[in-house]
Amino acid sequence: MRQFLLYLAAAVVYIGIGIYNQNAIYSYFEGAAFLVLFVVGLPALVKRLRQ
Amino acid sequence: MSWAAHDLEPYVIQRHLGKRVAFMPLLLGSYAPDMFTKWFVYGIGISGWHIKASDPARFHRGWPGVGFTHSLIFGVLLSLVIYGIWRKPILAYSFLIGQFAHALTDTGDTVGTMLFFPFTTHLFSIGAWAYAGQLGRQVDAGAYYSGLGFVWDAIWLAWAMVSWRVLTREYFRREVLVADPFFKWANRTISEATMLALYRAAFFYGATRLIAWSIWAHVVHSFPLDLRWGGPHWVHAIHSSDLNAAASCPCPCCRAAKPRLAMYGGLVLAVRFRRLGDRLIGHARADDEAEALPRPPLRLRPRAIRAARGGASSG
Numbered sequence: 458m459r460q461f462l463l464y465l466a467a468a469v470v471y472i473g474i475g476i477y478n479q480n481a482i483y484s485y486f487e488g489a490a491f492l493v494l495f496v497v498g499l500p501a502l503v504k505r506l507r508q
Numbered sequence: 509m510s511w512a513a514h515d516l517e518p519y520v521i522q523r524h525l526g527k528r529v530a531f532m533p534l535l536l537g538s539y540a541p542d543m544f545t546k547w548f549v550y551g552i553g554i555s556g557w558h559i560k561a562s563d564p565a566r567f568h569r570g571w572p573g574v575g576f577t578h579s580l581i582f583g584v585l586l587s588l589v590i591y592g593i594w595r596k597p598i599l600a601y602s603f604l605i606g607q608f609a610h611a612l613t614d615t616g617d618t619v620g621t622m623l624f625f626p627f628t629t630h631l632f633s634i635g636a637w638a639y640a641g642q643l644g645r646q647v648d649a650g651a652y653y654s655g656l657g658f659v660w661d662a663i664w665l666a667w668a669m670v671s672w673r674v675l676t677r678e679y680f681r682r683e684v685l686v687a688d689p690f691f692k693w694a695n696r697t698i699s700e701a702t703m704l705a706l707y708r709a710a711f712f713y714g715a716t717r718l719i720a721w722s723i724w725a726h727v728v729h730s731f732p733l734d735l736r737w738g739g740p741h742w743v744h745a746i747h748s749s750d751l752n753a754a755a756s757c758p759c760p761c762c763r764a765a766k767p768r769l770a771m772y773g774g775l776v777l778a779v780r781f782r783r784l785g786d787r788l789i790g791h792a793r794a795d796d797e798a799e800a801l802p803r804p805p806l807r808l809r810p811r812a813i814r815a816a817r818g819g820a821s822s823g
């Protein structure tokens with residue numbers, strides 16, 4: 458469930474960015490990079506900051 | 509052209525083929541036809557210079573141009589190259605399935621694809637939505653998400669969402685990781701969470717860009733929705749007939765298109781009439797026989813009676 462919500466949040470943010478700047482949704486590669494950063498990088502960063 | 513359909517089709521294919529397909533080469537195949545050429549169709553600006561194809565639609569889908577990337581033989585050749593390098597059949601045919609899906613999907617717009625290049629440069633098109641790539645990415649997106657392209661993408665999103673189980677961690681471990689040499693290889697260096705994100709990324713990208721472009725087109729801007737066949741009709745669409753050049757094209761498809769169509773049409777009509785005649789005669793005979801014989805408990809249709817007789821006499 459937590460995972461799903463994280464992906465959902467990523468989707469909402471990415472849609473927002475995409476509407477604002479269409480170059481951010483240019484190809485799969487931008488999408489994949491954003492998703493990995495959001496659902497893997499961000500939680501890892503938060504975890505490190507908390508320690 | 510199609511937009512999110514190319515991102516979402518691989519998940520539906522994955523759902524149906526399971527372990528028999530490798531996801532990453534399938535996805536790569538689905539992206540391959542446009543991967544290196546789309547930017548030149550839309551044009552890009554580099555330090556004051558604007559670089560763009562002079563005839564974007566012909567460059568993208570036709571000949572001379574890179575339209576061969578949307579032909580079936582291009583998929584076959586690249587698959588052979590992939591097989592030659594890695595010697596893994598699953599990599600090759602998964603790529604092939606993805607590339608075929610792309611080439612066939614793009615026949616949905618008004619330009620279509622040269623499916624049988626190099627045997628013919630004829631563009632095969634269903635013409636359901638307008639091709640407007642020549643007008644740049646934004647107008648193309650606005651047009652696509654104002655016509656039947658929007659419906660087409662929505663169907664694929666719905667279908668992929670119905671197949672949501674393929675996105676779960678359990679499914680990934682059970683069906684994707686074991687079958688896909690790419691993920692097997694990646695498994696040695698990157699975490700499962702990263703692999704999962706990469707696996708789900710095309711779905712994520714397809715769904716979000718569909719929504720983002722639709723909001724951009726209809727909320728931020730007000731591109732008129734026009735769901736008629738070949739629409740939206742407010743945009744200047746390029747058609748396969750513009751590029752097929754029926755009068756001068758030397759390919760057998762174009763040269764003989766009209767006489768051949770007439771011939772096929774005539775043939776179909778002739779067969780239809782014969783069948784109708786046969787059926788009428790059959791009915792008359794069956795009625796005669798039915799009167800002569802005691803009534804059978806189950807009344808068979810004339811064709812079924814003939815089939816049964818034929819089967820009995822030959823067997």
Ligand SMILES: [Zn+2]
Nearest residue numbers: 509541542614
């Ligand atoms: Zn394409």
